[in-house]
Amino acid sequence: MEDELRARMEDNDRKLDEMNQTWQEKLAHAQQLYEEANKAALSVKEAAKTSPHLWNLNVDSQLSAMIVHTIKEGDNIVGNGTGDISPDIELKGLSILSQHAIVTSHEGNIKLRVCNNGKVLLNGETVTSEVILHHTD
16 A cells, blocks of 8 residues: 555656656747747848838727838739738738739839729828838828
8 A cells, every 4th residue: 555655656756747847848948939039020120120111000009010011122912812822911801802912112112003903091092003102101
C-alpha cells in the first residue's frame, strides 16, 4: 500500500514537471512570437515614413491607422481575395469586390482607378474615374 502511494506520488511529480516544462516552453514560444510581431510592426511603421501607404479610418479614433498597406511600385490590386487574381491589398466587407480598385505607383505619383463599378470614396467624394492621390488623401 505504501509503495503504491509512493509510486503514485512519484508519477504525479513527474507529470507535474512535464506540465510545468510544457508551460515554460509555451511561454517562451509566445514571447518569441510577440517579439517577432513587434519587429514586423516597427518595420512597417518605418517603411510608412518614407513610402506611400494607405491606412484605415474608423469611427473609433483608437482603431484608426492600425492597419497600414504600403504601396509598391507599379499596380496594387485592391480586392476581397475571392477572385482568380490575388489582391495586393485585401479588404473584407459586404461591398468589396474581388477586384475593387487599382492603386498605381510610378516614380512617386500615386493614382487610384476604380474597377467593376466598385464604390470608392476619396475625401468623402465618390470616385468615378482615375484620380491622382496626394499626401493626406
